[in-house]
Amino acid sequence: MANVSKKVSWSGRDRDDEEAAPLLRRTARPGAGAPLLNGAGPAAARQSPRSALFRIGQMSNVDLDDELLDPVSDLPSPVPCAHVPNIGVSNGVLSPGLQSLDYDNSENQLFLEEERRINHTVRPWLVPRSSTPRVGLVAGAGSATWDCRAGLVPPSCPGVEYIDKFTEKGGLSFSLLLWATLNSAFVLVGSVIVAFIEPVAAGSGIPQIKCFLNGVKVPHVVRLKTLVIKVSGVILSVVGGLAVGKEGPMIHSGSVIAAGISQGRSTSLKRDFKIFEYFRRDTEKRDFVSAGAAAGVSAAFGAPVGGVLFSLEEGASFWNQFLTWRIFFASMISTFTLNFVLSIYHGNMWDLSSPGLINFGRFDSEKMAYTIHEIPVFLAMGVLGGVLGAVFNALNYWLTMFRIRYVHRPCLQVIEAMLVAAVTATVAFVLIYSSRDCQPLQGSSMSYPLQLFCADGEYNSMAAAFFNTPEKSVVRLFHDPPGSYNPLTLGLFTLVYFLLACWTYGLTVSAGVFIPSLLIGAAWGRLFGISLSYLTGAAPAVGRGCPAGGIVRMTLSLTVIMMEATSNVTYGFPIMLVLMTAKIVGDVFIELDSLGLWGCGSGGTSVPFLHWEAPVTSHSLTAREVMSTPVTCLRRREKVGVIVDVLSDTTSNHNGFPVVEHADDTQPARLQGLILRSQLIVLLKHKVFVERSNMGLVQRRLRLKDFRDAYPRFPPIQSIHVSQDERECTMDLSEFMNPSPYTVPQEASLPRVFKLFRALGLRHLVVVDNRNQVVGLVTRKDLARYRLGKGGLEELSLAQT
């Protein structure tokens, strides 16, 4: 397993790492200032030659122990702690721009002091109270907008009324042109704002939120600008007639709102409301984002329980009962607020029982009982749904590959989006034109039937399918009486819509894939039912979401969402059966792991996403083989110059630095704590130097607030000016470092390390030898990288190139 290079050259002799540490101690001379810190081997020097800092020479002017210098490199080492063989994992796979988030609190002295002081009973309930009514409000307002559009102008695209007019006059080609142009224009605007202003707003936003909750710092994902672009973009996509849904963007919006409100300020608008300062750290923000996502689901589908489960299934790693209650509360409030807004909008002020934005209509439970005969039918539907989902994913994967290679420039992306809009319009037009499937108007639930070439009192069935919002089409497919659909029309529509949805997903527009996949499922389920009733006379009524199950591969939360959105509990078992079968079958064809189609790798870079469990074959690997080494360590009292140089080192760009003991000749460099780049930056910015404080130049002690004020946009090291004099000062890190970082021995197996990361939300894990000396550092990226980088260990992620 994993062809690990065990060979390391150490002063010309081959040694294994068991010998390396004693060697280090033996070569330490009495009187040498930092003998323990100069154990960097040639591997280290080779790996990052630019990071060599001349540290030892600068710091204490000791004689360099020549034995430790590699003949290849004349430079003394940077600041590693100890040495183990480097296994040479290449870093090329992962996107270098993506940082990780710190979901483990740095329990330094300041933190503990504050925790002892704070009133703990009031704080936690702020979470739902502050943020989520607004999520509901915004969702409600957004819904009202969209409903307006779909309700006041003829459904689904502004050109419809012209079509009817011009078609009657015989100006077919003109009406097609007008329609396609109008649609493309809307999509053009929607695509331009996404491609040029905020690319992270592309797609549904769910992958980004998943990655954020997983611990990947996706840039700009919870910013105000993203929210604005997202909401405008999705409106334009829907108006532009694309095969998209608005539910994913709504979930993303909920998260942004929650994250924004939790911070009590907007860095974009440069406004600080001086509230909620306690929440200004990654851990708390994550909780808010979870709650926001749950509130978004809750508002979108009227499914508060589904929202909680979505949030858990997609985000949380550590199940915390209290957090779950709060998320549940947030979801409920969100549903309630949305209901309230909608009830005012619909003029029925006091009726709060209307469901979410998507209402699949009520299924009468009595009529919908299923029998045991239908179980094999459900299973068959699940299998077919899984195959459909796999085909969808495979097509989309190839499309993504194509896009990464040829459509990577923003203007090309905009052109593609316009093209899709035009093709969608044209295909729909041609289908409608060639269709002669007319259905009687009475009994239909359509609000804007299109007569076209049909007789009076009838409407064009194909036009009805295309000219509704996907949500309304789903409802019609669920509820229209038997015989409303011609199998041919339905089959053609399913196929075309399937291909269109597949092409649309991944465009540089703000759009969700959930409702399109549900629509495909509903159309296809209806088709299946019709075919079956030809054969047996029975009509299976569920399983319509199965392609959705095959495509997005969620089972638990999707089942509950479907149950809640249809207000029907009885069908839980069949729905689950179908979704689970679809997922299992889909996994056989194309394994997407827990990410489903919603993989977070947008734009072709793989992200360091930690899955639920370590790869099953990974028991043969240990922490030693996964960790990064050599590690740049700092000492408890460290020269400012050294810290500045370490932070400025662009090659390594580390974010966590183990802090080791003061070195003297009697003791090896033992782990004392861990300090983060962001903390060091704040310390440097406030010039918290021992010398200054001795001279009385420091007005006040640094407080946790100073760290929070800088969060989350810590300035880069380049923007902090440190004079040559100040470089000679020292900084005492004791008070600010985390004195009890989590550690593992080198022998710990990869699943054990993985579990620790996943359960505790870690970003860094220090690997120590049995003397408590630092030998390596495992980061989130190391785990994700290893999994992806070593061939055969695990399948490649969707977006990996």
Place this chain on the structure above:
Amino acid sequence: MANVSKKVSWSGRDRDDEEAAPLLRRTARPGAGAPLLNGAGPAAARQSPRSALFRIGQMSNVDLDDELLDPVSDLPSPVPCAHVPNIGVSNGVLSPGLQSLDYDNSENQLFLEEERRINHTVRPWLVPRSSTPRVGLVAGAGSATWDCRAGLVPPSCPGVEYIDKFTEKGGLSFSLLLWATLNSAFVLVGSVIVAFIEPVAAGSGIPQIKCFLNGVKVPHVVRLKTLVIKVSGVILSVVGGLAVGKEGPMIHSGSVIAAGISQGRSTSLKRDFKIFEYFRRDTEKRDFVSAGAAAGVSAAFGAPVGGVLFSLEEGASFWNQFLTWRIFFASMISTFTLNFVLSIYHGNMWDLSSPGLINFGRFDSEKMAYTIHEIPVFLAMGVLGGVLGAVFNALNYWLTMFRIRYVHRPCLQVIEAMLVAAVTATVAFVLIYSSRDCQPLQGSSMSYPLQLFCADGEYNSMAAAFFNTPEKSVVRLFHDPPGSYNPLTLGLFTLVYFLLACWTYGLTVSAGVFIPSLLIGAAWGRLFGISLSYLTGAAPAVGRGCPAGGIVRMTLSLTVIMMEATSNVTYGFPIMLVLMTAKIVGDVFIELDSLGLWGCGSGGTSVPFLHWEAPVTSHSLTAREVMSTPVTCLRRREKVGVIVDVLSDTTSNHNGFPVVEHADDTQPARLQGLILRSQLIVLLKHKVFVERSNMGLVQRRLRLKDFRDAYPRFPPIQSIHVSQDERECTMDLSEFMNPSPYTVPQEASLPRVFKLFRALGLRHLVVVDNRNQVVGLVTRKDLARYRLGKGGLEELSLAQT
């Protein structure tokens, strides 16, 4: 905070622990066999004088370093690793009989070898496939039995038909006598089997399952015998007319079945089917018990989603997506199987849409819309429900205290149970007799109306309330048309039933409290609605479960269960609002934490239950103050005699032993691994001694199977014979110990330690100093004990005396 005694006497001088370790090293003489292991201070000797083993003298005959001997005790120490001040936490609070479970896999060489070999794709899905259809089957069968009883004989107690008969003849006192006697007889049998055969079957079983999932080894909780007693017991309790429900026992039964099947054998029946041997460890068993509990909820309430949430809310600490899917699948299968069995039983073979055992009837969603006016009403109901719940809990707490003091003998417990049965019958009889509340028969949903003193075509309303199973009474209260109840009857019934349920809960019978509390809630909610309609004309229709919310203090899963059991999604928000208010209000009066009334302390002993979060005020404590010290360590190659002595030491009775390095004079005793008592026992039983293997006496290498065969009833050390010669042999623990146990530094704060325990399901956590020397061991019990033991840190648990 927490008055910790920091003072320690060490050879007559006060030192702090920073000095202790260097001292240890300095006193280690060249040539001494185990110099690192003799650092036991006087505190250790004082604390456990019987555990002194003369170990050093026996082992290597070195001169004892007198400086290390305490003048108070002449005995040399046992095998401690290093020393820190003992803070003297008393052990008296916790029940000493309760061990903990190992939910962290011991990743020793054998384990890793097997993991690398095994086929991982097949295994996990065995979980639902193997166990849960049977859970559903058993639940279905059980239900059929109970339904028979309630359906074929007149409802709720066998005496009813006699009452009607004798009452008509005027033989009132005789019928009362007969009735009370019959009831008492049933309860007598039910109580006797519980009290004398299997006391752990008392109560609902939910606390025991919660404790099991939390990591407390409640003896016999998942045994076959328990299952049999539980099921017979609850049938007898229900037949005996007690104010009890059968849902809790059903959940317990589901867990037992799942746990039993997962093991592929029954130790009680001495049958081993040689299957599922992979699952024979605590970690896997826990997953099965979770799934079984979820399946139980699912079968009881027809609420698969509620089952999953119950399992998560009550048990799981680490949310694992894959496990959740499996649990969900199990729940669904359970519901399905139950439906199938019920549909056959009801003769309607093919209709699978019937809900769980409890069917609260369908609420027509259209009629049940609520308006914003009703929100304050819901809140008021929640507040009152919370107060009711708090009163219930307080009364029950006093009752429990009384029982612990005076009713602790089995025969007394049986007498009390009989007394309750007789009183229940008498009170009901008196109420019915004195009630003149007659209601017209038509429009009522009663199946066995009792006429008693009413006119023809009418029935006695009070008798109807008492002579139904609680489940049917709940349905009637939900669905009977307005005006069916006289407020006086309802009020009297609510009050009496409240007191009866309160007295009944905690009796030595097998019985659940969920349905009684729901019935109280329904009766009281109806009463509230009637009172309100006098005032305003409106009738609030929900919030009937609020006293249940106040009593059991679950919100999330209870809401979902209520939603699923009523097949109504619309009411989710009001139900949640009421339950959450009730919980918050209840917490103000009597804080029961996440245990609710279902605290696991049965019989007055506190159990080491780990709550969701560390006490909020615990940031001032560190691992050093919580840990047990001194720790008994073993060496990598250890004398058999030493191991036997350590294991035989009844004073300490430790279960985890840190393994340290071979000691020589140049190196301190660094942590190498952790080994469990159960592993040592198996090693001793198989006589895995270095000398025997060198002499070729060992036929084969020990495999993981040998450990699994002994699981879970490892023999006590006393049953293993070790001869005097064998005592001089050595054992090599390297292959069997866990080489990478989790460790924390002494400075780690208590919340950090707590999080580690909770997230990873730990039993032992080794505390090391910055030299990686063992200074202490935190066990689950230490955390639980500390929390309870130190006054003021946290409220006392329900059952603590």
